[in-house]
Amino acid sequence: MGSISGICSPSPALRLRLRLRGSLPILPASCTRYLRPPRSIVDLPRSSSSSSAASSSAVPAEKIKNGAVEKDPIKLWHRYVDWLYQHKELGLFLDVSRIGFTEEFFDQMEPKLQKAFRAMQDLEKGAIANPDEGRMVGHYWLRNPKLAPNSFLRLQIENTLDVICKFADDVISAKIKPPSSSAGRFTQVLSVGIGGSALGPQFVAEALAPDNPPLKIRFIDNTDPAGIDHQIAQLGPELASTLVIVISKSGGTPETRNGLLEVQKAFREAGLDFSKQGVAITQENSLLDNTARIEGWLARFPMFDWVGGRTSEMSSVGLLPAALQGIDIKEMLVGASLMDEADRTTVVKDNPAALLALCWFWASGGIGSKDMVVLPYKDSLLLFSRYLQQLVMESLGKEFDLDGNRVNQGLTVYGNKGSTDQHAYIQQLREGVHNFFVTFIEVLHDRPPGHDWELEPGVTCGDYLFGMLQGTRSALYANDRESITVTVQEVTPRSVGALIALYERAVGIYACLININAYHQPGVEAGKKAAGEVLALQKRILAVLNEASCKEPIEPLSLEEIAERCHVPEQIEMIYKIVAHLAANDRALIAEGSCGSPRSIKVFLGECNMDELYA
Numbered sequence: 001m002g003s004i005s006g007i008c009s010p011s012p013a014l015r016l017r018l019r020l021r022g023s024l025p026i027l028p029a030s031c032t033r034y035l036r037p038p039r040s041i042v043d044l045p046r047s048s049s050s051s052s053a054a055s056s057s058a059v060p061a062e063k064i065k066n067g068a069v070e071k072d073p074i075k076l077w078h079r080y081v082d083w084l085y086q087h088k089e090l091g092l093f094l095d096v097s098r099i100g101f102t103e104e105f106f107d108q109m110e111p112k113l114q115k116a117f118r119a120m121q122d123l124e125k126g127a128i129a130n131p132d133e134g135r136m137v138g139h140y141w142l143r144n145p146k147l148a149p150n151s152f153l154r155l156q157i158e159n160t161l162d163v164i165c166k167f168a169d170d171v172i173s174a175k176i177k178p179p180s181s182s183a184g185r186f187t188q189v190l191s192v193g194i195g196g197s198a199l200g201p202q203f204v205a206e207a208l209a210p211d212n213p214p215l216k217i218r219f220i221d222n223t224d225p226a227g228i229d230h231q232i233a234q235l236g237p238e239l240a241s242t243l244v245i246v247i248s249k250s251g252g253t254p255e256t257r258n259g260l261l262e263v264q265k266a267f268r269e270a271g272l273d274f275s276k277q278g279v280a281i282t283q284e285n286s287l288l289d290n291t292a293r294i295e296g297w298l299a300r301f302p303m304f305d306w307v308g309g310r311t312s313e314m315s316s317v318g319l320l321p322a323a324l325q326g327i328d329i330k331e332m333l334v335g336a337s338l339m340d341e342a343d344r345t346t347v348v349k350d351n352p353a354a355l356l357a358l359c360w361f362w363a364s365g366g367i368g369s370k371d372m373v374v375l376p377y378k379d380s381l382l383l384f385s386r387y388l389q390q391l392v393m394e395s396l397g398k399e400f401d402l403d404g405n406r407v408n409q410g411l412t413v414y415g416n417k418g419s420t421d422q423h424a425y426i427q428q429l430r431e432g433v434h435n436f437f438v439t440f441i442e443v444l445h446d447r448p449p450g451h452d453w454e455l456e457p458g459v460t461c462g463d464y465l466f467g468m469l470q471g472t473r474s475a476l477y478a479n480d481r482e483s484i485t486v487t488v489q490e491v492t493p494r495s496v497g498a499l500i501a502l503y504e505r506a507v508g509i510y511a512c513l514i515n516i517n518a519y520h521q522p523g524v525e526a527g528k529k530a531a532g533e534v535l536a537l538q539k540r541i542l543a544v545l546n547e548a549s550c551k552e553p554i555e556p557l558s559l560e561e562i563a564e565r566c567h568v569p570e571q572i573e574m575i576y577k578i579v580a581h582l583a584a585n586d587r588a589l590i591a592e593g594s595c596g597s598p599r600s601i602k603v604f605l606g607e608c609n610m611d612e613l614y615a
């Protein structure tokens, strides 16, 4: 094992923590680096090749395949050190030692991974990597415009970033301000968008927004009227100093359109001119773009068709909301760019995204047989799992592979945060059905230097959090539950950018390994279409009820009669559900016969003589 170059004393923060725990523990030299933030350039002792790494701790495949995993602590230590990935500049570590892949498995996967690397290289050069939609996949260009396949795209990316920064600066400095607010400046951002037009901005806001941001952000990310009312009510008079950002790549998503219409209604009722406070982020000439242009909204920012919703955080979708909160978006881009660069190496052991994809394939058998539980032990990363749910499951959850074979692929993601989740479902993880592997996200810095506090001799809150993570990792592993640990020094724009890039690339590589298109979402359309059919049926029901209500006396209708008049007798159950929802919102009236069964109800609009109804 190589010697460690550049030994330096532990950082003040670490020395503080170590002092808090009493005397400096005697740590094997090789692990000192891990505890100390790698601000200095150090080289971890790594074996010269994967074979020696794997052989020093490899367990016979049949043993591992049968669920037995390496338990010898010294062998585990060697496996840990030999496989530990470290990005020195980012201060990011990836520990895959608690995933039990064997040397044989690694060797088997090497050719597939090399093929995936070539596919990712082609993708970044502008290949049609989304063949089902005939599109390029260019989210990596957003943080390194020089990679874009032509100067036009490069300039689009660079110019968009410039106008985003300028606009945000002008809003924060009140050069751009609302027309009628006593505050004299914008104080709030209301983001209206759903899916990839919300999840990234929500994750980043939760992770990085300062305690007192220049503009505080809130989200309408659904078509729930109560949820919309709640956000608008919370804004109250501050609606007058709210910048409304409507985000929709397609420009036609129903939930987002509904949110916009509801917000515009609130503006009208408050006597405010929405166009003076509205911003659109959408593809050029989309319905939303044209609406914003025609209505003269404050600003419009482009989305590009070669950036998918779930990989749009580094586009105007994520950058504008973040910048308005005072988040350093250029640092986010730097973090993503540094991670991208690391993910371009074809040496698997030095490629963190490839290592993640390898672990996912091993743990889930390449068919999603195990779920990915995401457990950040940091409150501010709470929404990372929700963000990854779309990025991973909308990318990998596909019915057919690229050769047209029905594969029903996927990788299920869930989780919230540790140690909180230890008091919720870790019981099942530790002892119950073994259908998962865990990804811990570890953040080494607990508090800004000098702000730590001992809540008992030599122990801080952060020590508990650290101990809970390590304890859970050990307890799960002791019961053969595998895990990955991603470690960052602290939650910063740079580390968040790196995490996003790491998982975007890992999804891309894994998709190559399982031969699916990670960049389209055909299944979503089915749900949208079905929703449209429900609304169309509701309109027909209301027309039939209106007609019946115009008769003297009013003609209450049974469900069968409604279904017959709508010419869809087979839809009687949906008709009942629609009628029940209408009645619950006082938009239809239901009278029930003595048995109270849905079969005996009569539906009508307006007043009706109830005595005659069941006479």
Ligand SMILES: O=P(O)(O)OC[C@H]1O[C@H](O)[C@H](O)[C@@H](O)[C@@H]1O
Binding pocket: 194, 195, 196, 197, 247, 248, 249, 250, 251, 252, 253, 256, 308, 309, 310, 394, 521, 524
């Ligand atoms: O940004 P929009 O076009 O409004 O789309 C919002 C979301 O809609 C669909 O659900 C897609 O599957 C998502 O990938 C997308 O993020």
